[in-house]
Amino acid sequence: AFIWAGRQAPGDPLSAAAMPSVCELLQAYRATRYQIVEPTAALPVLAEARIGSRSPEVDRLLEGHDAGSGVFITAWNPRSQVVPRAGNEAAHRRLEHALRRLDIRFLAHLGVGADPTWEPEQGLFALDLPRALALDLAVTFGQNAIVLIAHGQPAELVATALMPTD
Numbered sequence: 001a002f003i004w005a006g007r008q009a010p011g012d013p014l015s016a017a018a019m020p021s022v023c024e025l026l027q028a029y030r031a032t033r034y035q036i037v038e039p040t041a042a043l044p045v046l047a048e049a050r051i052g053s054r055s056p057e058v059d060r061l062l063e064g065h066d067a068g069s070g071v072f073i074t075a076w077n078p079r080s081q082v083v084p085r086a087g088n089e090a091a092h093r094r095l096e097h098a099l100r101r102l103d104i105r106f107l108a109h110l111g112v113g114a115d116p117t118w119e120p121e122q123g124l125f126a127l128d129l130p131r132a133l134a135l136d137l138a139v140t141f142g143q144n145a146i147v148l149i150a151h152g153q154p155a156e157l158v159a160t161a162l163m164p165t166d
Helices: 022-032 056-064 084-102 131-142
Strands: 033-037 045-049 067-074 106-112 121-127 144-148 156-159
Touching: 022 033, 022 131, 022 144, 033 084, 033 144, 045 131, 067 084, 067 106, 067 131, 084 131, 131 144
Parallel strands: none
Antiparallel strands: 033 045, 033 106, 067 121, 067 144, 106 121, 144 156
8 A cells, every 4th residue: 555644645445344343453453463482484482472462472572672662563465455476575674774874773573363364464573662753663664553561561452543433
């Protein structure tokens, strides 16, 4: 999708009819397992977070990286609309580049949904990325939401300005 300044651009192929409902989106996001992974071919899981739950694994990982919080953010499938793998991978590289330019440390993550037909989404677990900046980046990459987790706290789903309303 072509998103600019938080709005759908003219000629964007997304339409209201093609968009899942907010209820469906929230259900899918809440059922997703947010996994911090080792960036190798096997992608072993280092830690996992679920919306509304604390994760001692994530707490240990944050401690090990001297970080107080992390943000699960992706550039895949903007507006929760399927994009070909090559497009997703290119967007992912742009997100990595954006975080490097901001001098934000990050680890690889996978968003593994409950729907087996939806390919797990690659993303980044950005360490100590301020909430406002995380939301701005998410909008830049066409995302409806991010997941924040602070040490000792449950993972929190935070909607961006792009989250549709019913």
